[in-house]
Amino acid sequence: MDEAFRFFRWAGKQKEYEHKLESYVLLVEVFTVSGGDVERIKRLVREIKEKGLLMNELSANGLIKCFGRLGMVEELLWVWRGMKENGIEPSLFTYNFLLDGLVNSMFVESAERVFEVMQCGKVRPDVVSYNTMIKGYCKTGKLGKAMEKLKEMEVLNVGADKISYMSLIQLCYSDSDINSYLGLFREMEEKGLEIPSHAYSLVISGLCKEGRCSEGYAVFDLMVRKGCKANVAIYTTLIDSFAKSGNIEEGMKLFERMKEEGFEPDEVTYGVIVNSLCKVGKVDNAMEYFEFCRENGFAINAVFYSSLISGLGKVGRVDEAEKLFEEMEVKGCTRDSYCYNALIDAFAKCEKMDEALTLFERMEDEGCDQTVYTYTILISGLFKERKNEEALKLWEMMIDKGITPTPASFRALSTGLCLSGKVARACKILDELAPIGVIPETAFEDMINVLCKAGRFDQACNLADGIVDRGREIPGKVRTVLINALRKVGNADLAMKLMHSKIGIGYDRKGSVKKRVKFRILLDM
DNA sequence: ATAGGGTTAG
8 A cells, every 4th residue: 555655656756747537546445445544535635626637437436435435525525516517427336335425424414315316317226225325314213214215115116125124123123123123024024035144133132132032932943944044142142031031941952052053152152151040049050151161261251250249149158259259350350330239239138238338439449330230239238237327328429420210229219218117208309309300100109019018008008198199190090009019918908998999089060179088098097 | 335143230
């Protein structure tokens, strides 16, 4: 590349020789394929402009291809203008490179205008033009417009191909819009298009992510029947999904099967195996796989450690968990928030809140982000040790730091407060969340459940009445919640009593509101 | 020429 450039400069200095546009274009092409030195290319463009070289068809196409690939929009439009001024008709390739360049630089609206020009002109958009527009809409998250283009292809008899469908499926997949991509996948099948293994991957992963592992497995079967080769990623996602749905045996079967078929499990697969075993308490078994990976040169990442630390913590082996945590530093594996949270949780579970809090501080010192999970673990741990004020302080700290509470974090707080008799305080904090846009949807339900579980039916009724009286929820809904909570703790008598009672806001004949009978009165509390 | 998958939490 440098040699080409030196020769170019040398030739430019020779007498009776002037570079033509073609030479510049060749050099731009060289710079483009060899990594794309945008600054050097821009200098060449300036020289072309200074010399006033005239645009021609071949050069214009070459330049558009390069500028398109590099996303040099300004230069793209400069060539485009030059073509117009010199009466050069763009070819289909020119259009498509231009579209792709604009789309890759997120100038989707400009691409839209070019596309419209094509639709009215001599060179009609082909499948590549359509696919490029679909890609643009997918990049900007405009699923509706992308789907419109697919329909348009059908109407205008531009056959959509696997790439049209793949772009759309990919977008729907990243949006977790499972019904849309299942539909698209079926359409592909119906049209008899070749289904790339990547399509199977997406559909299987998508179904697995939704917890629909049997359906994922069915698609996997279909894939094998159609002669499409599976791969490590597909096996890994299936194993994970089966384990997550509580069927680790099926996961292990798939693990054996993939090895039999000659697929080498990698560190992600082993990460899944270790994590799954830890989750069901088979931490020694998980340790064996961990050792196997270590001995066989697999990249040991933080997933292994966080899974094992949390697994050990679950079965009360907190010393071993701590040892692994410290080992990470020695082995040069960066500790992420998952690892910290797992160990903090292990400490909290065995009532070692001092250690947990020390780790919380260490987390900050070592530059690891404290997350909403961290606070949730600590808050419930502190309440368990009756350190209510400290728990509340942490909640405030979390809000002050701008960390958005989750329903689970509020559950930890409200559970602690309710069980220490501070139901009103929990309600007040809940009210303060609304203005910052946080509405833990199950908050009241969780609180009523907690109170019933503790046998404090009177307080549960009071809370239920308070919710209705303040107009926070409709009486029928609160009643259902209360009935379910009573049933859950086995108090069928009260549940029945509530079920057979008329409740809610009655209306008299004139339409004015009658006074509601309180839950508390209904249940004689 | 245009599309590209899998693992970690209360």
